[in-house]
Structure formats: C-alpha cells, structure tokens
Amino acid sequence: MPPVFYYHPRMLEYDFGPEHPFRPERLARCVELLSRYGIVCEDPGVASDADALRVHSQDYLTTFRQVDELASSPGSFERAIEKVVDLEASPYFCHGFLSGDNPPFPGMYQATMNFIAGTVRAAEEVRDGAQMALTLGAGLHHCSRERASGFCLLDDPAIACGVLREKFDRVAYIDIDLHHGDGVQWIWYEDPSVLTCSIHESGRRLFPGTGFLEETGSEFTALNIPLDPYTTGDVWLDAFRRGVLPALERFRPQAIVLQMGADPHFSDPLGHLMVSAHEWLEAVKDVKKLGLPLVACGGGGYNMESVVRMWSGAILTLSDIEFEDSLPEDLAKNWLMPRFSDPTPPGPSGEGSHSAEIAIRYIQEHHLKGMPTP
Numbered sequence: 175m176p177p178v179f180y181y182h183p184r185m186l187e188y189d190f191g192p193e194h195p196f197r198p199e200r201l202a203r204c205v206e207l208l209s210r211y212g213i214v215c216e217d218p219g220v221a222s223d224a225d226a227l228r229v230h231s232q233d234y235l236t237t238f239r240q241v242d243e244l245a246s247s248p249g250s251f252e253r254a255i256e257k258v259v260d261l262e263a264s265p266y267f268c269h270g271f272l273s274g275d276n277p278p279f280p281g282m283y284q285a286t287m288n289f290i291a292g293t294v295r296a297a298e299e300v301r302d303g304a305q306m307a308l309t310l311g312a313g314l315h316h317c318s319r320e321r322a323s324g325f326c327l328l329d330d331p332a333i334a335c336g337v338l339r340e341k342f343d344r345v346a347y348i349d350i351d352l353h354h355g356d357g358v359q360w361i362w363y364e365d366p367s368v369l370t371c372s373i374h375e376s377g378r379r380l381f382p383g384t385g386f387l388e389e390t391g392s393e394f395t396a397l398n399i400p401l402d403p404y405t406t407g408d409v410w411l412d413a414f415r416r417g418v419l420p421a422l423e424r425f426r427p428q429a430i431v432l433q434m435g436a437d438p439h440f441s442d443p444l445g446h447l448m449v450s451a452h453e454w455l456e457a458v459k460d461v462k463k464l465g466l467p468l469v470a471c472g473g474g475g476y477n478m479e480s481v482v483r484m485w486s487g488a489i490l491t492l493s494d495i496e497f498e499d500s501l502p503e504d505l506a507k508n509w510l511m512p513r514f515s516d517p518t519p520p521g522p523s524g525e526g527s528h529s530a531e532i533a534i535r536y537i538q539e540h541h542l543k544g545m546p547t548p
C-alpha cells in the first residue's frame with residue numbers, strides 16, 4: 175500500500191494574489207501529474223485553532239483573525255493601520271502582518287487552516303502508526319511562535335513535530351529548502367527532544383538572515399549548514415551526507431518531518447544555489463532510506479517548471495512508484511516540460527566547497543560530540 179497523500183482543492187485558497195511568487199498552481203499541477211501515476215488524494219479536512227496552538231500563541235491567533243476581518247472588507251486594513259499612532263508597537267507589526275511578504279487577503283485565516291491541514295493530518299497518521307504520510311504545499315517554515323514571515327502565516331512543520339512528539343521521544347526535522355528553516359528552529363530551539371537540521375544558502379545576504387553555524391540550540395540540537403551563493407549541487411549533496419546524516423545517526427530520531435522546499439534548484443528566481451533536480455532527489459532518497467516513520471511536506475520553489483517536476487518526482491519516489499523520465503505527452507506539451515530531469519545541466523561542479531567544509535568541520539567538532547544520545 176502506498177503512503178497516504180493528503181490534498182484537497184481548498185488548499186489552493188492560500189493565495190497572496192497573482193503578483194506574488196507563492197503560487198497555488200504549483201500544487202494543482204503536481205496533483206494533476208501525480209494522478210497519472212495512480213496517486214490518489216485523501217482529503218485532510220481542515221486544521222483547527224487547537225492544532226495551531228500546539229506551537230503558536232493565542233495572542234498571535236487573535237491578531238491573525240483581526241487582520242483577516244479587516245482584510246475582508248475593501249480598504250479597511252489600510253484605514254485601520256492609518257489610525258495606529260505607534261505602528262511599530264502595534265500587534266499588526268509585532269506579529270509580522272505589515273511585512274510586504276505576507277500581504278493580508280480576505281479569508282486568510284481559514285485559507286491557512288485549509289493549507290496546513292495536509293501536514294497536520296500526515297503527522298497524525300504517522301503518530302497513529304503509519305510508516306509514512308505525504309502532502310505538498312505548506313511547509314511554512316518561516317513562521318515563528320508569534321510572527322508571520324516569508325509567505326508563512328502558520329508553521330505546519332513545527333506543528334507536525336509537536337504531533338509526533340506525542341508518541342515519539344526524539345523527532346528530527348530535516349529542511350532542504352533554499353532558505354533557512356528559522357521558524358521551526360526557533361520554536362523547538364530550547365527542546366533537545368527535537369533535532370532541527372537545515373541546509374540552505376547563507377543568511378548573510380539572503381532572507382531570513384539566520385541559520386548560522388553558531389545557532390546550535392539546546393544541547394546542539396539545532397544544526398545548520400549555511401552555504402555560499404552559487405554552491406553547486408554536488409557540494410550541497412556531499413554536505414548533506416557528511417553533515418546531516420551523521421547527526422541523525424548520533425541523535426537516533428524515532429520519526430522525521432521532511433520539508434521539501436524545491437528552491438535550491440539552479441533555476442529558482444529567489445536564490446543562488448545551483449542544485450539539480452537529480453541531486454535534490456538524492457537527498458530525499460537518503461531520508462527515505464533511513465526507514466523511519468516519515469512525514470513529508472512541500473515548501474518553497476518559485477520556478478513553476480522545476481518545482482512541479484521535483485515535487486512530483488519526490489512523491490513518486492517516496493511512494494515506491496517507478497516512473498519514466500518523460501512526462502505524459504499532453505502535460506509535457508501544455509506545460510512545456512518534457513521530462514522530470516533537468517533539460518540543461520547546472521554548469522560547473524565543485525563550487526562552494528569552502529563554506530561547506532567549514533560547516534562540516536563545525537558539526538563534527540560540536541554537534542557530533544555534544545548532542546545527546548539516547
């Protein structure tokens with residue numbers, strides 16, 4: 175039996191508008207492609223306040239609802255903000271709702287609950303005994319306990335870690351998105367029962383400006399591999415294997431949450447890593463090979479073409495469904511996307527090894543010595 179794949183069209187309501195890079199079509203296209211390979215979608219239902227309150231504050235949810243109400247009547251959010259005397263002290267500002275990255279839209283509260291439901295239900299499924307449960311979209315790893323950030327209004331991977339902790343004593347979060355998984359890291363930073371691992375383009379110049387080596391969490395259970403811009407996929411994959419995998423071996427998690435951001439790809443417009451679809455999928459396979467109970471969700475990915483083939487390839491791989499490299503003919507023609515693999519290679523190899531070696535050495539000297547073992 176293939177693992178459950180959670181999806182419902184109401185997840186597409188998480189939409190910041192046509193000008194915003196976070197497009198619901200990414201998810202819709204994946205679902206269409208996956209249906210050709212026999213992947214059946216299961217309705218995850220909707221997430222609830224109780225799910226969100228596992229990691230977010232009541233204060234944050236209250237402000238979130240207020241912003242939604244204001245956004246639902248035209249112009250009223252702007253008018254409400256104009257009346258605020260000290261904007262930086264206002265709850266709108268403090269909770270991240272004035273950032274241009276997350277423009278308020280009507281119905282945003284319920285839309286977010288719909289969107290994160292796939293990850294929450296997948297985590298419940300694994301908590302209740304399934305070996306694996308999958309979804310795409312969401313993976314909203316930038317939202318922290320009290321602050322919306324970077325297109326993320328709630329933090330579903332952090333919630334998933336909380337759900338898994340109900341059954342498992344040690345949970346690992348693995349984040350292969352282009353950007354540092356800051357929200358998840360900060361939410362679990364002081365809790366040594368959750369190991370957060372993130373491999374990403376360095377925050378020196380890229381959003382969210384965090385994810386440095388020295389962010390080690392409680393008992394070295396936050397692990398970061400910040401890589402220089404233009405690091406190539408061979409170096410990226412090698413750093414993942416020599417940094418993240420030995421840490422997992424030492425920590426010995428009993429379950430895993432995998433955030434599958436597809437934006438490390440060399441074609442992605444928001445970043446500067448040079449990872450190929452093939453190399454990225456190798457990391458997904460490495461996680462699968464661990465053989466641990468696994469929840470996988472989506473994440474970033476802003477080149478419509480590469481994100482669809484990478485995510486779909488990941489779901490098929492995790493589901494043990496073999497697939498040819500060429501796409502079904504009609505979809506290939508409609509989407510101008512002939513194959514799962516990259517049409518062009520990413521260029522030279524071996525770039526960025528300096529920052530990668532520094533990170534690996536740091537992990538060997540700190541995490542692999544100081545992290546708790548069961």
Ligand SMILES: [Zn+2]
Pocket residue numbers: 351352353435437473474475
């Ligand atoms: Zn990202």
